[in-house]
Amino acid sequence: MPERTTLRRRVWQSVFPVPIIPRTEQQRRRYFFAHLVLHFRPATVPEKTLKLSLTWGLGGMAAVLVLLQIGTGLLLKFVYEPTATAAYESIRALMTEVPFGLLVRNLHHWCANLLVLVIFLHMMRVFFTGAFHPPRQFNWIIGLLLFGLVLVANLTGYLLPWDQLSFWAITVSTGMLEYIPGIGGELQETIRGGTEIGPATLRIFFAVHTAVVPLALGLLMAFHFWRTRKAGGLVVPRAPKDDPDPDPVRVPAIPNLLVREATVAVVLVAVVMMLSVFFNAPLAEPANPGLSPNPTKAPWYFSGLQEMLLHLHPTFAVFIIPALVAAALVCIPYGNYNQNIDGVWFVSQYGRHTALKTAAAAIVLTPVLIAMDEWMIKPGRWFIDLPPQIGRGLLPTTLLLAVAVGVYRLVKGRTSAFRSEAVQAVFVFFTVTFVVLTITGLWFRGKGMLLVWPW
Amino acid sequence: MKANKMEKKIDKAVDPLERRRSFLTRLWFWLAAVALAELIYLITSFLHPRKPQAGRGEFGAVIEAGAVDRFKPGSVTAFPRGQFYLSRLDDGGFLAVSRTCTHLGCSVPWEEKEKQFACPCHGSIFDISGSVINTPAPRALDIFPVSIENNIVKVDTAVRMKRSVFHKKQAVYPQKI
Numbered sequence A: 001m002p003e004r005t006t007l008r009r010r011v012w013q014s015v016f017p018v019p020i021i022p023r024t025e026q027q028r029r030r031y032f033f034a035h036l037v038l039h040f041r042p043a044t045v046p047e048k049t050l051k052l053s054l055t056w057g058l059g060g061m062a063a064v065l066v067l068l069q070i071g072t073g074l075l076l077k078f079v080y081e082p083t084a085t086a087a088y089e090s091i092r093a094l095m096t097e098v099p100f101g102l103l104v105r106n107l108h109h110w111c112a113n114l115l116v117l118v119i120f121l122h123m124m125r126v127f128f129t130g131a132f133h134p135p136r137q138f139n140w141i142i143g144l145l146l147f148g149l150v151l152v153a154n155l156t157g158y159l160l161p162w163d164q165l166s167f168w169a170i171t172v173s174t175g176m177l178e179y180i181p182g183i184g185g186e187l188q189e190t191i192r193g194g195t196e197i198g199p200a201t202l203r204i205f206f207a208v209h210t211a212v213v214p215l216a217l218g219l220l221m222a223f224h225f226w227r228t229r230k231a232g233g234l235v236v237p238r239a240p241k242d243d244p245d246p247d248p249v250r251v252p253a254i255p256n257l258l259v260r261e262a263t264v265a266v267v268l269v270a271v272v273m274m275l276s277v278f279f280n281a282p283l284a285e286p287a288n289p290g291l292s293p294n295p296t297k298a299p300w301y302f303s304g305l306q307e308m309l310l311h312l313h314p315t316f317a318v319f320i321i322p323a324l325v326a327a328a329l330v331c332i333p334y335g336n337y338n339q340n341i342d343g344v345w346f347v348s349q350y351g352r353h354t355a356l357k358t359a360a361a362a363i364v365l366t367p368v369l370i371a372m373d374e375w376m377i378k379p380g381r382w383f384i385d386l387p388p389q390i391g392r393g394l395l396p397t398t399l400l401l402a403v404a405v406g407v408y409r410l411v412k413g414r415t416s417a418f419r420s421e422a423v424q425a426v427f428v429f430f431t432v433t434f435v436v437l438t439i440t441g442l443w444f445r446g447k448g449m450l451l452v453w454p455w
Numbered sequence B: 001m002k003a004n005k006m007e008k009k010i011d012k013a014v015d016p017l018e019r020r021r022s023f024l025t026r027l028w029f030w031l032a033a034v035a036l037a038e039l040i041y042l043i044t045s046f047l048h049p050r051k052p053q054a055g056r057g058e059f060g061a062v063i064e065a066g067a068v069d070r071f072k073p074g075s076v077t078a079f080p081r082g083q084f085y086l087s088r089l090d091d092g093g094f095l096a097v098s099r100t101c102t103h104l105g106c107s108v109p110w111e112e113k114e115k116q117f118a119c120p121c122h123g124s125i126f127d128i129s130g131s132v133i134n135t136p137a138p139r140a141l142d143i144f145p146v147s148i149e150n151n152i153v154k155v156d157t158a159v160r161m162k163r164s165v166f167h168k169k170q171a172v173y174p175q176k177i
């Protein structure tokens, strides 16, 4: 005979069949199966993976930022008008007339930018702790897709205010598509919804930004977390000289993992709140197709690409080199490595030295090359007289490949024992080069895209 | 073991039920492939741009620029609604030069002092005829066909012509009277 209960109690129990805060051990164990959101997490985690110095909370931060984007984005959708004639005015109204509209817009802006930074750092930590080896190979690929999606989200969102910043950044970045051999023109016309940026472009970008990307991001994130779980948790951190521990000590995820995640989330929310209160998201003049502002700069995460465009033939800057980089990133987890380096920062003692050295080399070399191209290689001198496809395309690209092979050979030596270190060195070299290019494009380029001192 | 396998093989070939079943499986597979193709076609047709219609005097229509004498040799006149500049070369020839940079599509302003088009985005520079003086632009600015009827210069902005450099043949000259 069932227990007699009040109606309130019966309704409550139908929604929450298990206690919200588990009090006994048994309740804790059942907790995961009973709560939808928690189901993504493992029931127990290796104790050592809880250390902040393994993950830096970066993956969790990315997840929190995505949630914040969905929340703020839904609010923005009630005010924003996705037409070329009304978009700008609706953003202005949002900022001046809607209560807290400014704050919500700022939050959406800062979370979006922070997300790019955070997943870049997350990717760095995954790479440098060797977390892309089996069984995590495919999760690296899912991660790359997530990275691509976040960039698409940022780029499509950038157009929506329909101001001078949006209009010209999207003109330039969709202009790049034209240099993809074969399908470029067609692709560009499809994405722009015509030959030029116009109302059709806004319609397409709005659909991608508010429906396609969130849906894909949600699905892929669920996949990402599930694969992390299936791999038995994260890589277990250890010193280079220690052997991998086949059977690490595990502790219940509740409360150990959950309180750490919550802490990171709370601190992060506090930080983005501060940013959003003190720094407004930019809004330039309304879009004017006849007047490109000087300088017209790409959003900061593309300023490395913009810097490449200043030096290289467009087909190479926007297609061949990015395609090579993407292929290399996809191939990273499928290399034939013959040591287990899961959880060791920078592979080994030797790996740390070589990584530092290649980073230093890239930091010195990149600015030198940029300066040389700016001031020494002028029309009529040197190989500039070669056709641009060669002098500004094939030649520098071959040089880059030669550097990659050279760094690899140098670090690997004659044996195959140092393959991981060699791959890492090449990765470090190009990542640092890209970061230097990004910083140059962001702070050292002024009017007419000439080199300037930022202070 | 071996015999067992053989038996199975024979079974599969002969047993009409089994044959029908594998045929049906294949049929499902092909149906799924067709459905997928239809879906892809549907998506691409949704994405395909609808052709915009140009109004009178707008970009995409024939634009009357004005009388020949209005344009001095060596001058450049902007036609913002037609998205082009009318260049009159020193020898009197006319060129309707697109304002869109051939590098990545920024709008290039005409700099009267330096007598050049200078792109604000990545620093490409073009001369009065639209030829590249400074990279990264890979080719000269596009041109639109110019015609001169009854001493009136007309530009057809519906036809965009690509070129790598300026040739004298591209310019249109008024008839000598």
Ligand code: HEM
Pocket (backbone or CB within 6 Å): A055, A057, A058, A059, A060, A062, A063, A066, A119, A122, A123, A126, A131, A132, A136, A139, A140, A141, A142, A143, A144, A146, A147, A150, A221, A224, A228, A231, A233, A234, A235
């Ligand atoms: C929206 C973007 C992303 C989100 C929300 C996300 C989230 C997460 C989370 C919560 C974890 C658990 C561990 C941690 O916090 O570090 C994780 C692990 C992992 N992530 Fe991501 N991630 C994203 C993008 C990426 C990218 C760009 C890559 C690399 C290409 C990547 C590769 C991995 C791998 C391989 C693991 C397993 C690490 C290990 O086992 O130690 N993820 N991710």
Ligand code: FES
Pocket (backbone or CB within 6 Å): B101, B102, B103, B104, B105, B106, B119, B120, B121, B122, B123, B124, B136, B137
């Ligand atoms: S768009 Fe004109 S130089 Fe790049």
